[in-house]
Amino acid sequence: MELLRFFTAGNVDDGKSTLIGRLLFDSKSISTDIIEALTKQSKTSGIDTGIDLALLTDGLRAEREQGITIDVAYKYFTTERRKFIIADTPGHIQYTRNMFTGASNADLAIILVDARNGITDQTKRHSIISSILGIPHVLVCVNKMDLVNYSQERFDEIVNDYKEFAAPLNLKQISFIPASALAGDNVVERSEFMNWYEGETLMQFLENVKIDVVNSEGASRFQVQYVIRPQTNNLHDYRGYAGKVLSGSYKKGDRVLVLPSNIETTIEKLEKHQAEIEVANALDPVIIHLKDDVDISRGSTIVKINETPQTEREVNATLCWMDNNAFLPGQKLILQQNSFRTKAIVKDVVSKIDIHSFRQFESDGGMKLNDICKVSLKTAEPISFDAYKENRHTGSFILINENTNNTVAAGTID
Amino acid sequence: MSKLDYLDQLENEAIHILREVAGQFEKPALLFSGGKDSICLVHLALKAFRPGKFPFPLVHVDTGHNFPEALKYRDDLVEKIGEKLIVRKVEDTVKAKKLQDAKGKFPSRNALQTYTLLEVIEEFEFDACIGGARRDEEKARAKERIFSVRDEFGQWDPKKQRPEFWNIYNGKINKGENVRIFPISNWTELDVWNYIKREKIELPSIYFTHERECVVTESGQLMANSEYLQLDASDKIITTQVRYRTVGDMTCTAAIESEAYHIDDIINEIKEAKISERGATRMDDRISEAAMEDRKKGGYF
Incomplete structure (x- = not known):
């Protein structure tokens, strides 16, 4: 099963919490005691009609009191195909840093647009941050379609506006879905009211969107996190450089360069989980052994000699x-x-x-x-x-x- | 390259975090409760540091209300892996500081253990404490960073959290402060069980079905009958097949009725479960909507 990390950006007003709530509800990721607690809270907050889904994601007292999202909340759900990590981030400009926190690791950005309002300053801000952070996919979810009579014309207008605005941003991939989180249109279930839309529902999109494996391609990069030197009798000369392969791959016998000291040497041995391995791939947590005794410590970089950064x-x-x-x-x-x-x-x-x-x-x-x-x-x-x-x-x-x-x-x- | 499985990704992330702790701190510690989450941490630490020794001791804050099975598991594990264990007892803190001990029918030392935790941090000058908390457990936890800086009083200030970007962790602190570190933040209860299954990790027996004498509480929860409870004649005691979904204190962790004998049974049970892990088993989080947020602000994990 694969893992997809995405972030959502927007205000409560955009239906962001409703959308997340819908994904969690429909994938059966919310427990009954939590629903009960929410129903109780929704009543104390003066909301009589069912559950206020914002309360599900807003975990701090100050957030509940003010009815806004201040900090990132992480939520999890799983389908048959994937595990999802949602970073639910605030939309307000004064919490941009929290949005950065949630977005920096994401494979996908979901940007919510209220169909009535179209592209706003907030849409632009979130898109620009996605561009700066190089998020591989941006999904523009045009929400509240029920409030514009499920109009294809309105949807097309927003898509065109967005494309025009986003042209200089160099976003790698942009997709659009018309939806209504509240009514459940095109979130998990296909909408009955938008036959003109033939694309995927949001859930289908999340399950199918290609996850970039950028790490495995390109130049090989490894940084030392910690030097393992047991200095015991039977491991007297053991000296291993523990770290994560950041990109590319390494194998035994590779000629490598240690930076910044700029010394050439050879990979003598690779270990992972207490066993010797032949090849270390991207993201693998490994221990590298080098042939020569070189000046190397935490923070040193090991690269292949023909792929220098x-x-x-x-x-x-x-x-x-x-x-x-x-x-x-x-x-x-x-x-x-x-x-x-x-x-x-x-x-x-x-x-x-x-x-x-x-x-x-x-x-x-x-x-x-x-x-x-x-x-x-x-x-x-x-x-x-x-x-x-x-x-x-x-x-x-x-x-x-x-x-x-x-x-x-x-x-x-x- | 073939795509990584989600459990590999979670494991890689946790090992990366553990090695960052080793690289960034002078005196870290791993808080070990004998529960499945901290058992997973030990397993991950073996992967991160062997053949070397752990760059930290295991620390157990002993409330005195532990399940004997969990204590035995702890001692066996420490012997097997040959790592250092530090145990500090809540009872000693209560005596030394003349604190009011827990009272009531189900006396919970959950709040008192914060005192002992802060004391042991001070005694050994720990600058980082690794814990097995997960963000899916509770909504205040869902907001916490992986490196969570605490002030001299151990307090969490949610409004002053450091932003945390990519996989870059800033563990720099001023004297007196410490950092709580949560390597399995992004794991869910089900992920933990799937990992335990995949890695064939041994667990204390109370996670699996067994016959036990239990007291039925007013709200219908099943509490293990033990010498720590203050029962009276009206209490209903039954003997039934139960297991534990979380391992905390005998006085405040409820059992669930279960026939789950094998780990696959447990995984199915959790998939089907309609009640959250904490909701099903913890009496202490039911007090208020912000119970966990408040305890964290007070220095709790």
């Missing part, structure tokens, strides 16, 4: 600033890329991206909460990387405030 002390990146405190020019930061950490400074804030138009504007050099900017960074140690669009694992990083230890920014390398 860039190794530099300067990188250009797109940054989303996540901290409540604005960026201070000259501020010392720590850059973390997977397990690799080095000190860094933002040398230049080149431009600011307008989150609703994708246009770049001249920067005043500052960055505030939820700003998305093009920057150039300088690092203390050289960093081995690929462009984010080539490799999501080696092209992404976070910035940490050296003083507060908070994660203050997420970055994708241009």
Whole structure:
């Protein structure tokens, strides 16, 4: 069985919670005691007609009190074909960082559009974030079709508007489904009122959409997480580099380069789950043994000699600033890329991206909460990387405030 | 490359997280309760670190109300894998701090164990505690990060959660703070059982059907009859075939009537089950809608 991670973005008003509720209900993923608790809560919140599905996903007291989603909630359901992980993210602009959190790992974005309102600022914002994060698929779910008389004309209009808006975003794949989450049209059951639509229902789409296996293709990348040295009598000379194959594959005998020290050596042995293996594939958690005694520690990268990444002390990146405190020019930061950490400074804030138009504007050099900017960074140690669009694992990083230890920014390398 | 099975993906993610703990922290610990989730963590740690030793001890906060089967399992496991176990008893904390011990018919030390947990963290200066909590268990848990920073008082502040991107985990903390780490956040109850089946992991016997003397509570739950309960003549006691869906304390974990003898029976039972894991078995989460959120804010796991 496969695993698909997707995120939904939107407000309660867009019917996002109803949609998730419908998927969970119809796949029988909600237990009776939880339904009971919800019915009780719905009544105390003054909702008499059945269950308020927003309460299902809004788990914190403040969220229930304010009737909004503040933080990401993870929900799970399984069908015969797939296990699904839903990151239910807030739609409001002030919680963009939480949306980033939920979206960064996703294979698919579901963007909800209210059929009455068409494309809004929020639709644009969520699409642009999906573009920056390189989400492989975007599904535009045109919801509340029942409120526009299931009009094909209205649906087509929204599809055209969206395509026009999204043209510069370089989204890899876009799909459209007309639906009504409340009435159940085209979510799990095919709608009786939209015979003009011949595509998949949402559930069919989720079960069939191709999951990219980008990791297995492209250059081989491995980063050391932890060095295993038992130093016991019978394993006196054992020295294994534990980590995850980020992309590509490795096999015994491969000539490799250790970065950033730039030393060539050979893979002597590969282990996984306490057994020797011949080939290590993408995402495999393995232990690599090298022929030569080389300078290598946590954060070092091992690549094949003919597939070297860039190794530099300067990188250009797109940054989303996540901290409540604005960026201070000259501020010392720590850059973390997977397990690799080095000190860094933002040398230049080149431009600011307008989150609703994708246009770049001249920067005043500052960055505030939820700003998305093009920057150039300088690092203390050289960093081995690929462009984010080539490799999501080696092209992404976070910035940490050296003083507060908070994660203050997420970055994708241009 | 053939596509990875979902259990492989979940396993890979958990091993990656465990190795990040080893790489980022000076003094981590693995909280071990003897329940299936923490047993899976130990299994994953073997995969992550063997042939090396675990870079952390197992820590058991012993409420004194454990199932004897779970304690025996714990001791056997520790002996088999040859790792260090630290046990701290809630009873000792209650005495030393002159706390009010749990009272009532079904005295639950669930709230009291937070004191012992915070004490053991302080005693050993643990900077990271790995736990087997899952996001599908409860809706406050569904909002928690995989690396969850706690302040000096062990408190979770949901409004100050660090954003968490891709598979990059920021475990940097100030002195006195610690991080709770949840490697199996994305697993559901059914995933755990499917994994136990696939990996042939041995479990304490009480997860499987057995005959037991139980007290029937007012709401119809079945509580194991034990010396810890304060019963009176009016209490209804029956002997029946039960098993446990979760292993917590004898005083606050209810059994379910079940004939499930084999792991396949259990998996079918859970697929068919209409009541959630916590709803079926925990008395402590029924108190209020935000019971778990409040306990986490107070330092609970």
